[in-house]
Amino acid sequence: MFRKSIKNNIILSSLLGVGIILTLKATTANWFIVGWLEENFDKNLLAKAQVLLTLVEEDDEGIEFNFADEFMPEFERKENPEYFQFRYVSGRVFESSNSLKGDSMPFKASSPGVQLFSDVDLYDGQKGRLLQLNFIPQLDEELRSASRTASDDEMILLISRERESLDFLILLVNFTLLFSIPLVLLFMYVAIRIATDRGLRPLEELKTQLETLDVNRLVEPIKINSSVADMESIVKVINQALERISDSFRREQRFTSDAAHELRTPIAELMNMAEVAKRWPKKVDQLEFYNDVLKSSEKMHLIVNSLFELARCKKTPLKLEISEIGVAQRFTENWKKYAKQADSKGLRFEFVGDAAARVITSYIEFDLIISNLLSNAVEYSIEDSTISACLTTDGELATLTIKNYTDELEEGDLPHVFESLWRKEDSRNSESHIGMGLTIVKAYIELLQLDIRVSLSDQLYCVAVSGLPAVNEQTVAP
Amino acid sequence: MKLLIIEDSERLRKSLSTGFKALGFTVDCTGDGREGLNFALSYAYDAIILDIMLPSMDGISILKEVRDKRIQTNILILSAMNQLEDRVKGLNLGADDYLCKPFSFDELNARVLTLIRRYYQLKSNSIEIGAVSLDIQMKQISVNGTVLRLTSMEYSLVERLALNLNRVLSSEQLINHLFDSCVVTSKNAIEVHISSTRKKLKLAGVADFIQTHRGFGYVIRKPCSENP
Numbered sequence: 001m002f003r004k005s006i007k008n009n010i011i012l013s014s015l016l017g018v019g020i021i022l023t024l025k026a027t028t029a030n031w032f033i034v035g036w037l038e039e040n041f042d043k044n045l046l047a048k049a050q051v052l053l054t055l056v057e058e059d060d061e062g063i064e065f066n067f068a069d070e071f072m073p074e075f076e077r078k079e080n081p082e083y084f085q086f087r088y089v090s091g092r093v094f095e096s097s098n099s100l101k102g103d104s105m106p107f108k109a110s111s112p113g114v115q116l117f118s119d120v121d122l123y124d125g126q127k128g129r130l131l132q133l134n135f136i137p138q139l140d141e142e143l144r145s146a147s148r149t150a151s152d153d154e155m156i157l158l159i160s161r162e163r164e165s166l167d168f169l170i171l172l173v174n175f176t177l178l179f180s181i182p183l184v185l186l187f188m189y190v191a192i193r194i195a196t197d198r199g200l201r202p203l204e205e206l207k208t209q210l211e212t213l214d215v216n217r218l219v220e221p222i223k224i225n226s227s228v229a230d231m232e233s234i235v236k237v238i239n240q241a242l243e244r245i246s247d248s249f250r251r252e253q254r255f256t257s258d259a260a261h262e263l264r265t266p267i268a269e270l271m272n273m274a275e276v277a278k279r280w281p282k283k284v285d286q287l288e289f290y291n292d293v294l295k296s297s298e299k300m301h302l303i304v305n306s307l308f309e310l311a312r313c314k315k316t317p318l319k320l321e322i323s324e325i326g327v328a329q330r331f332t333e334n335w336k337k338y339a340k341q342a343d344s345k346g347l348r349f350e351f352v353g354d355a356a357a358r359v360i361t362s363y364i365e366f367d368l369i370i371s372n373l374l375s376n377a378v379e380y381s382i383e384d385s386t387i388s389a390c391l392t393t394d395g396e397l398a399t400l401t402i403k404n405y406t407d408e409l410e411e412g413d414l415p416h417v418f419e420s421l422w423r424k425e426d427s428r429n430s431e432s433h434i435g436m437g438l439t440i441v442k443a444y445i446e447l448l449q450l451d452i453r454v455s456l457s458d459q460l461y462c463v464a465v466s467g468l469p470a471v472n473e474q475t476v477a478p
Numbered sequence: 479m480k481l482l483i484i485e486d487s488e489r490l491r492k493s494l495s496t497g498f499k500a501l502g503f504t505v506d507c508t509g510d511g512r513e514g515l516n517f518a519l520s521y522a523y524d525a526i527i528l529d530i531m532l533p534s535m536d537g538i539s540i541l542k543e544v545r546d547k548r549i550q551t552n553i554l555i556l557s558a559m560n561q562l563e564d565r566v567k568g569l570n571l572g573a574d575d576y577l578c579k580p581f582s583f584d585e586l587n588a589r590v591l592t593l594i595r596r597y598y599q600l601k602s603n604s605i606e607i608g609a610v611s612l613d614i615q616m617k618q619i620s621v622n623g624t625v626l627r628l629t630s631m632e633y634s635l636v637e638r639l640a641l642n643l644n645r646v647l648s649s650e651q652l653i654n655h656l657f658d659s660c661v662v663t664s665k666n667a668i669e670v671h672i673s674s675t676r677k678k679l680k681l682a683g684v685a686d687f688i689q690t691h692r693g694f695g696y697v698i699r700k701p702c703s704e705n706p
Binding site: 011257260261264265267268275276279283284296341 | 582
């Protein structure tokens, strides 16, 4: 069964195209060759007729026919003879070839100089060609005068010969042309197949490599040995795509591994605390034990909540409730959550700029962004420093900037701060931060179609959220 | 037997320490990598339980440093990193065992005992010296089948000497091994424990089990009939 494929398509369309061209060419060639053969056959017959005409002459004694058998034996031979007959216009036979054996040849009414060719059945049963030529016999030179005109004694020459040899030749030509088409098509099929096989070899190689692609080794680039210019760009694009898939896969794997890692330690804590307390209850301080169990559970709760939060904001479509939000007010409200921790570190907070400035965005997500950014700022700020926030407006869009001083980050850490579960310290033992805050912020930023950038200069860490639709007198909340 | 636990999770460290102490082990603990390395290089331990992700110095670096110093103490890596390559890397760098979190305390204890048995070339948890039999898993000593009532310190003292059969251990070596490294103890404490243990053994019918080498320390010798 014919299967749709590039190779089959190329073969089929090529054969179809070549087949049509060949058929047209063969038909035309046949028409020309057959026409040429018939024309030459008739010319030969005419030439012979004209030779016979030169042998008819009129003189004082009447019309004479000076024919000699030995010079034209074809009219005398027994096998495959030719025929001629001279008639007067009245129909009376003037002279006939011996091959006719007294039979008469058919003729039609015509005019002098007109050549009438027709197919006839010859007297020996063969198919033949007949030429009828009306003429006026030539006069002897001495009798020629102005008074004597050409129409006086009009005669008819009928000459015929077999045409089966011609028909056989035409048949041969037809067969040759007819059979050459499938032969050429067969040859073309083999040639195109070999060419497409060779041409598609890089594709086959690519297919084999893609089929045997190991999901754990996507980073290894595909290499086509029989590479051609057309394939290089395809292979390049595929390798780029594989690199992106591999990166994403690696990130997912790392995230899963990190998430599992984050959960394993508190689970191990709970398991071992419970085992030891169960086995040696007297050696464990009950209050301390419950406290530790609570802390481990809270840590697990934080991890699981962060993972759920991340999954929630990555889920699309998430229904957003857009409204006008007073930025300074949201900062004031959120600061209250971290005020105790901030006080213990001697941190201050200030909102710089228009305290009445408002933006149009989704309340819940925007509030979570502020909360997470403030939480990070409080956690990592240097003691006795100031955390500042400001909103600057440029036309219809506003940029929110949060600045704090920190000695825990370096320039090289900045590309990682949005990575899931990334933490500066190797031990990953912080109780309140698990490295998900900025990942969640980034997810919300993408959800709200905003932009976020971080920078660090002389311990001043700056997070800028841009693209916030600002409220001005002309703007109306939807 | 003395253990060093280097684990940054305070709660896990505390519960492991409580559990192993209850089992009769002497335990040093720390949550800091560099401090852990100092402990490992300064004192002799029967086994070290080592976390990988640690503040100030990671567990792999500690492992390398300890092996570079040709310290042959059993090291069991305890980590939340459970990928095959992590385990292979840890074992290739010289760790004796690798246990992934979360784990059961009993499993950890069994693995630690296995490492210790392997280190002292013991075929089972039992050490037979004449009429005296020590069970290093149950942490008990019996004489002719009768279990002696020994304190944890007395048992540890006999166990230490029994594991180092025919080797004289000084009071300092015994102090280093039987007490937490942060505890300051005098030789008298060892003498007191030796004395009380001898009395209990004598009552059970075994005299002169722990011998004193004046000026050197203490030793338990294999009875002549058991010597090859």
